[in-house]
Amino acid sequence: MDILTVIRNFLHDRLGVDPARITPDTTLAELEIDSLMLVELIFECEEKFKVAFDRDTRTPANIGELIAIVEEFLATAKPVKAEAPAQE
C-alpha cells in the first residue's frame, strides 16, 4: 500500500475525513492535525512501513512533506522488528 493511501485510510478511520480531501498539498492545519494527532499519524506510518522515525524528525507542514519524510526513512533508516498485526 502506498504512503498516501495509508495516511488517507488512517485519517478516514480516525477522524472521518473524506479520503478525496487528502492530497499532497493538503496542510496539516487544514485537517486539524495537532501535535498529538501527528504522533498518531507517525506511529501509523511506522507500523505500516516498519520504520522508526527519529525523535528529532522535522515537523511536516503538509501531507506531501510527511510522505517525503516516510520515503526518506524507508530509504535510509533501519527497519524495526516486524510485529503481529493489531487486533481490532
Place this chain on the structure above:
Amino acid sequence: MRRHRVAITGLGAVTPAGVSGDDFFARLLAGESFIRLHTVDEPPGPVAQPAVRCDAFDASALLGRPLASATDRSVQMALAACFEAWQQAGLTREERAVRPDFGVAWGSALGSSSTFERGYKEMWQNGRERLPPMSVVMGMSNAAASQISIQLGLANASLTYVAACASAASAIGEGYRRIRDGEATLMVTGGGDVPLGYATMKAWEALRVIALADADGAPASCRPFHPGRSGLVLGEGAATLILEEWEHAVARGATILGELAGYGTCSDASHLVRPDPAGQVRAMRLALADAGLSPDDVDYVNAHGTSTIEGDAIEIASLRELFGERAGEVAVSATKSMHGHLMGAAGAIEAVATVLALQQDALPPTANLDTIDPACAGVRHIVDAPLVGSGARVALSNSFAFGGCNAVLAFRKAEA
C-alpha cells in the same frame, strides 16, 4: 463565609435504557431489571456473570468519530451523559468556550482501565512490542474529567475522585462544596465506569461477592435485603448531575429539578471490605447537619444496598440506628436490584434516581424483594411497585465503599 444554595438543573444517564435519565427512571418505576447473563469468552477460559451492559451504546453516533476513537468506553459514556445533562440544563455547547466559573468533578473507580487491559492483551497475548501513542491520555485516571472540561469549556476545577463505590457520590459532594462555598457557579458532576473487562470480572469473581445467576433467571440475580441474596451484579454506565448556584440558575431561567442540600463523607478507618455502622451513621448525620436537617426530616433513602449478605444487613442496622423509632416510616429502596452496581458511577446513577423520585413524587421499588430478610427488617421497604404520592420532600442517597469510604448526599425537592 456566605453559604450558597445548590440547584440541580440537568440530569444525564447512560444505561441499557439509552442516553436518557427520564427513560432510565421510568424503567425503574416499572421495576424492570437490566440484568442479563454476560459471558466473556477469552483465553485462558470464559467468565460468565449476571451483569448490566449497555449493548446499544453507540459512541460514534453520539459523539462523532474523532472523539469516540480517542476515548475509552468509560469516557465515551461519561461524555454522553454530560452532553444530555448539559442540554437539559439549557446550556449550549460553543467551540473553544472557556468558562472560568464552571468546573467538573468526576468519579470513577476503574477509570479507563479497559484501555490498559486491551494494551496488556496486545503485548502479552498477541506479541506486540509497542502500544499506540494515545494509550496514556486515553487511559489516564482523569481522562473523563479532562474530556468533559475540554468539550464543555469548563475552566474552573477539573477534578477526579477515586473512592471505589463512593467515587461518584464523593465527586458530586465535592463539586457541591465548591458551589456552596462560592468557588464555582456551576459544576458538572457524576461518574462513569465500565467494570466488564475480562480481567476485572475475573478479579471480582475471585472475591466471591458476585451474585449467582438466579434460578428465576438472570434479571432476578440481584436481590437486596432478600434472605436468598447471593451478591452484587456489576454494571457499566455513567450519570451526570449539573449542579448550579441557586440564584444563578434562577437568573437565567433554568428549570430547577431539585436541590442538593447536604453532603457528608467520612472513613470507617477499620476494615477494607467490612462496612462499619458507626461510619455509615456518621456520614448520614454529617450530610443532614450540612443540610440543616435532622433524621426526622428524611422521607426516603436510596440505599447503597448491593445485595451482599453482610453489607445489606449492616446498612439497615445503620438506618435503624439513625432513625430510631421512626425507622419503620422511612421508605427505603435499593435500585441496584435493577441497574446493577455501577462501581464508581453508582452514586451518580442513584443520585439521578433520587432526584427524579422527589421531583415526580414516585419512589422506585427494590426489585426481586418478595421476602424480607429479618436481618434487613425495620424500615419501610418499597416492594412490588413504586411508592407514588407519598409527598416525600427529603431523601438520602448512600454510597458505602470498599476501603471504608462513606459518602452520603442529602437531596431536597425543588422548592423556591
